[in-house]
Amino acid sequence: EPEVTQTPSHQVTQMGQEVILRCVPISNHLYFYWYRQILGQKVEFLVSFYNNEISEKSEIFDDQFSVERPDGSNFTLKIRSTKLEDSAMYFCASSRQPNEKLFFGSGTQLSVL
Amino acid sequence: AQSVTQLGSHVSVSEGALVLLRCNYSSSVPPYLFWYVQYPNQGLQLLLKYTTGATLVKGINGFEAEFKKSETSFHLTKPSAHMSDAAEYFCAVSVSGGYNKLIFGAGTRLAVHP
Numbered sequence: 001e002p003e004v005t006q007t008p009s010h011q012v013t014q015m016g017q018e019v020i021l022r023c024v025p026i027s028n029h030l031y032f033y034w035y036r037q038i039l040g041q042k043v044e045f046l047v048s049f050y051n052n053e054i055s056e057k058s059e060i061f062d063d064q065f066s067v068e069r070p071d072g073s074n075f076t077l078k079i080r081s082t083k084l085e086d087s088a089m090y091f092c093a094s095s096r097q098p099n100e101k102l103f104f105g106s107g108t109q110l111s112v113l
Numbered sequence: 114a115q116s117v118t119q120l121g122s123h124v125s126v127s128e129g130a131l132v133l134l135r136c137n138y139s140s141s142v143p144p145y146l147f148w149y150v151q152y153p154n155q156g157l158q159l160l161l162k163y164t165t166g167a168t169l170v171k172g173i174n175g176f177e178a179e180f181k182k183s184e185t186s187f188h189l190t191k192p193s194a195h196m197s198d199a200a201e202y203f204c205a206v207s208v209s210g211g212y213n214k215l216i217f218g219a220g221t222r223l224a225v226h227p
Contacts, residue, residue, distance in 0.1 A: 091156060
């Protein structure tokens with residue numbers, strides 16, 4: 001089965017630093033998403049992206065966050081100035097259509113010190 | 114607003130025993146409901162989904178779930194647990210009626226012992 005790949009699997013950063021989490025969605029997929037899971041809490045929707053635009057975002061996705069599809073294959077999540085509370089597992093997902101199956105990556109564990 | 118409650122953060126069963134993972138939802142519109150499984154160091158994998166039609170849905174690896182509107186439940190079951198079923202299981206409801214923006218429960222970690 002095709003896979004969504006995420007790099008790195010673990011990222012450690014200092015508070016206030018910028019981080020970029022990278023994802024390679026499945027090649028023929030058009031809809032892209034970021035979710036996150038803070039340790040011990042629920043998986044939460046962050047943002048959806050289609051046609052080079054954000055189609056929907058949650059309250060969590062404030063001005064510190066941005067997403068980009070810099071080329072035909074990568075989909076990135078940037079956190080401009082990380083805070084301790086940004087420490088979480090970040091999942092990328094993609095789907096061919098909005099009403100089709102979501103494929104999730106294995107996640108990037110972000111630790112902000 | 115939609116929400117999902119999973120009863121029991123940890124469930125332990127013997128190999129060969131019935132698996133029952135509970136999920137209750139709240140939704141003001143007809144829900145789309147999902148169960149995802151996460152094995153160690155892997156992403157979330159769709160087990161099964163309910164959209165419309167038959168209320169008993171079958172998924173991969175012998176799992177099934179029944180949508181009960183009157184009870185607002187979508188419990189996950191498997192008649193006979195296998196060691197390889199040990200994982201974390203997430204129930205989710207779709208906000209938009211599609212598959213993309215999901216509201217997840219807190220997850221249930223299933224342990225299977227010999």
